Amino acid sequence: MNRVLIASDSFKGSATSIEIAKYITAGILCADSTAKVDAISIADGGEGTVCSMVAATGGRLLKTEVTGPLGTPVQATWGLLDAKTAVIEVAESSGITLIQDQLDACKTTTYGVGQLIKAALDQQVATIYVGLGGSATNDGGVGMAQALGAHFYDQKGNELAQGADSLCDLTTIDLTTIDPRLKTTQIIGLSDVNNPLTGENGASAIYGPQKGATVEQVKTLDNNLRCLAQLVERTLHTDYAIKPGAGAAGGTGFGLMAFCQAEIKPGINEIINILQLGQRMENVDLVITGEGQIDGQSLHGKLPVGVARLAKQHHLPVIAIVGSVGPDLKEIYRAGFDLVLSSTNRPMTFQQAKEDIATLVANAGFTAFKAFGSFRQES
Numbered sequence: 001m002n003r004v005l006i007a008s009d010s011f012k013g014s015a016t017s018i019e020i021a022k023y024i025t026a027g028i029l030c031a032d033s034t035a036k037v038d039a040i041s042i043a044d045g046g047e048g049t050v051c052s053m054v055a056a057t058g059g060r061l062l063k064t065e066v067t068g069p070l071g072t073p074v075q076a077t078w079g080l081l082d083a084k085t086a087v088i089e090v091a092e093s094s095g096i097t098l099i100q101d102q103l104d105a106c107k108t109t110t111y112g113v114g115q116l117i118k119a120a121l122d123q124q125v126a127t128i129y130v131g132l133g134g135s136a137t138n139d140g141g142v143g144m145a146q147a148l149g150a151h152f153y154d155q156k157g158n159e160l161a162q163g164a165d166s167l168c169d170l171t172t173i174d175l176t177t178i179d180p181r182l183k184t185t186q187i188i189g190l191s192d193v194n195n196p197l198t199g200e201n202g203a204s205a206i207y208g209p210q211k212g213a214t215v216e217q218v219k220t221l222d223n224n225l226r227c228l229a230q231l232v233e234r235t236l237h238t239d240y241a242i243k244p245g246a247g248a249a250g251g252t253g254f255g256l257m258a259f260c261q262a263e264i265k266p267g268i269n270e271i272i273n274i275l276q277l278g279q280r281m282e283n284v285d286l287v288i289t290g291e292g293q294i295d296g297q298s299l300h301g302k303l304p305v306g307v308a309r310l311a312k313q314h315h316l317p318v319i320a321i322v323g324s325v326g327p328d329l330k331e332i333y334r335a336g337f338d339l340v341l342s343s344t345n346r347p348m349t350f351q352q353a354k355e356d357i358a359t360l361v362a363n364a365g366f367t368a369f370k371a372f373g374s375f376r377q378e379s
Contacts, residue, residue: 004028004369005280006039008290009303010048011323012134013097014354015361017041017048018055023358024288024321027365035369038280044303045190045248045267046133047091053129054079054087056275064119066112067147069094069136070102071162078116081274085127086120088113090249091134094143096211098136103212105138105204105221109162110252114147117187117260121179127186130256131267132248136211138164138204138221140197140228141255150178150259164250167224173235175259182260189256190267192301195247197240197254198226203247211250225251232258268306278310286372287311287318288365295326299335308336317372321364323353339371 021039068074076092093112204221229241245264246254256262
């Protein structure tokens with residue numbers, strides 16, 4: 001009997017993790033109706049993290065109205081995994097998908113993230129996981145801290161306006177009024193990147209352009225975050241800016257560490273443990289994973305590579321089904337994949353691929369399973 005575990009990330013902007021798993025399952029069952037498929041929803045700290053973790057633990061979803069990235073109220077979904085553990089996503093309150101046509105990295109705020117943390121604190125939890133993917137922000141987590149009661153002042157003693165633009169005016173940080181419950185609550189940021197806060201590999205340079213920043217704005221944003229980091233270091237006597245993950249979610253990783261005493265951890269490692277993925281691999285013959293685009297960035301904490309490495313520890317073949325493949329194919333295969341399949345089967349626009357994703361991914365699932373049969377015959 002052929003037993004398959006499907007653990008794929010979402011195809012950003014096209015289909016969720018569970019939808020991708022459903023399409024792959026359809027392709028496998030078309031190839032072999034007797035195959036046993038274990039399809040799970042999984043994420044690495046980006047979009048879908050809340051739903052994935054809640055589904056895996058039998059928790060419950062909640063909705064809270066918070067301030068969106070440009071100040072308009074939004075309904076944000078978050079979750080309770082059990083009575084003492086909550087999970088939130090930056091993408092739900094300050095996400096790029098919330099303002100797709102109004103991107104402005106200079107004006108967006110993480111204030112809603114702080115409101116979600118506060119909502120979780122109100123549930124008297126002991127641990128809060130914060131998924132750090134998919135943000136539209138670049139404010140270093142200052143908005144988040146403001147929502148939690150911290151104060152940030154300019155030279156005239158005025159409260160700093162929300163958004164990354166105002167960070168250049170920051171002269172004083174007052175954390176004496178921040179929510180005291182943060183001191184007794186474990187905050188864990190889940191990141192799929194390890195970028196520092198500033199510099200050529202920092203939040204602004206790497207992710208600013210996809211949030212609407214021009215070349216000149218990227219320079220300004222980076223300088224503003226550097227000013228923030230220097231003031232934080234003088235105030236708190238710790239250089240959080242160089243720590244891995246500080247640049248996640250436009251510096252929200254930095255803000256979590258500096259203002260909430262949080263740890264930043266690789267999201268895929270934490271979620272693999274919570275979902276007990278290793279145990280689920282003990283009873284399968286093949287692992288299929290994937291994401292929208294696999295490339296060199298995937299090697300640095302992204303979900304498919306984490307799944308592939310775990311599969312290899314269990315001596316299992318692993319196939320990646322992806323929307324597109326980047327130029328670093330040799331390095332991608334070295335990460336542990338036996339086969340990488342693109343779901344696109346002809347020249348097409350993103351919109352065409354999105355509209356036909358169910359068929360494309362199902363076809364790739366069919367091909368992956370047939371290829372797996374060839375692996376077994378050869379061995």
